[in-house]
Amino acid sequence: MSTEKWQATQEIVASALEYRSKFDLPQWKKFIAENIRSSPSEQIAHKCPITSRNFFKPRGYAGDAIVLDLLYGIELDKYGVDKLGYDACEVYRHNCAQPAARAVRFRRKLLAEYIDAACEQRIGMASVLSVACGHLRETVWSESLRKRNFETFVALDQDEGSLKVVARDYGDLGITTVKNSVLDLLKARSGIEGQTFDLVYAAGLYDYLDNDVAKSLTALLFGKLRQDGKLLIANFLPGIPDVGYMEAYMDWWLIYRSAEELLACAPENSNARTFTDPDMNIVFMEMTKTPG
Numbered sequence: 001m002s003t004e005k006w007q008a009t010q011e012i013v014a015s016a017l018e019y020r021s022k023f024d025l026p027q028w029k030k031f032i033a034e035n036i037r038s039s040p041s042e043q044i045a046h047k048c049p050i051t052s053r054n055f056f057k058p059r060g061y062a063g064d065a066i067v068l069d070l071l072y073g074i075e076l077d078k079y080g081v082d083k084l085g086y087d088a089c090e091v092y093r094h095n096c097a098q099p100a101a102r103a104v105r106f107r108r109k110l111l112a113e114y115i116d117a118a119c120e121q122r123i124g125m126a127s128v129l130s131v132a133c134g135h136l137r138e139t140v141w142s143e144s145l146r147k148r149n150f151e152t153f154v155a156l157d158q159d160e161g162s163l164k165v166v167a168r169d170y171g172d173l174g175i176t177t178v179k180n181s182v183l184d185l186l187k188a189r190s191g192i193e194g195q196t197f198d199l200v201y202a203a204g205l206y207d208y209l210d211n212d213v214a215k216s217l218t219a220l221l222f223g224k225l226r227q228d229g230k231l232l233i234a235n236f237l238p239g240i241p242d243v244g245y246m247e248a249y250m251d252w253w254l255i256y257r258s259a260e261e262l263l264a265c266a267p268e269n270s271n272a273r274t275f276t277d278p279d280m281n282i283v284f285m286e287m288t289k290t291p292g
């Protein structure tokens with residue numbers, strides 16, 4: 001990327017963060033409406049396919065599985081990245097290099113490691129549930145998934161379009177897709193009642209859930225674990241450097257949680273522990289079902 005373009009995009013990100021820190025939420029929203037919408041800086045930012053897709057929300061919400069593919073660098077030609085003009089490509093590449101983007105790529109690899117660990121512990125017998133699976137791209141990094149070293153793998157999401165991609169790309173590995181929402185899960189009408197799992201995980205979901213739903217869902221998912229089973233949940237941390245840009249230019253408003261706030265969602269006796277990605281943008285909470 002040319003230094004000039006990189007700096008211009010960097011300045012947009014930095015000034016968004018600076019303005020955000022000066023205002024309370026209503027003032028920040030007013031500032032965005034009056035100063036960012038239809039501004040020259042917004043026109044530059046929206047050249048990036050991640051930014052414009054989140055902003056225009058063709059699936060009705062920001063952060064869909066295609067946005068994640070764009071961040072992971074998957075099927076870029078299909079999404080037209082190879083045909084982007086020079087400026088658009090520069091802004092896109094800049095955004096892919098930001099800490100939040102690095103953090104979601106770290107998260108994807110971590111999920112694959114958890115899947116492999118669960119499958120290696122119970123060779124050929126492991127049962128895994130991915131909640132809000134998106135396109136389930138961690139499959140690419142998981143040897144156990146690719147080698148079908150599991151008994152059951154359930155990929156659940158509310159988005160039918162994403163599940164079709166999972167079925168198309170990974171259906172022959174024996175993965176079962178389930179179209180359902182968190183609400184369906186909480187109302188016990190998800191179609192997976194009675195099933196238990198060695199690993200349950202949710203990445204890119206809790207950032208959309210309020211505290212009450214997050215707490216209820218964590219208790220429900222923890223209840224689905226077998227003995228020694230693990231539940232892994234991810235959430236973006238407050239104060240990430242990209243938050244100003246995400247809110248102002250992508251209209252992407254996540255619910256950020258500290259490690260303590262995420263731990264407050266854990267059931268008692270769930271042996272919860274937390275850790276972060278190297279950039280400290282995402283907090284992970286791992287819970288383990290132990291006897292007694």
Ligand SMILES: C[S@@+](CC[C@H](N)C(=O)[O-])C[C@H]1O[C@@H](n2cnc3c(N)ncnc32)[C@H](O)[C@@H]1O
Nearest residue numbers: 063068132133134157158159180181182203204
């Ligand atoms: C940011 S993507 C994450 C996808 C994938 N887990 C990953 O890490 O690449 C968020 C996913 O959460 C799903 N989602 C959001 N709210 C949901 C809900 N209430 N019930 C089920 N899925 C939901 C979306 O459909 C989307 O596929």
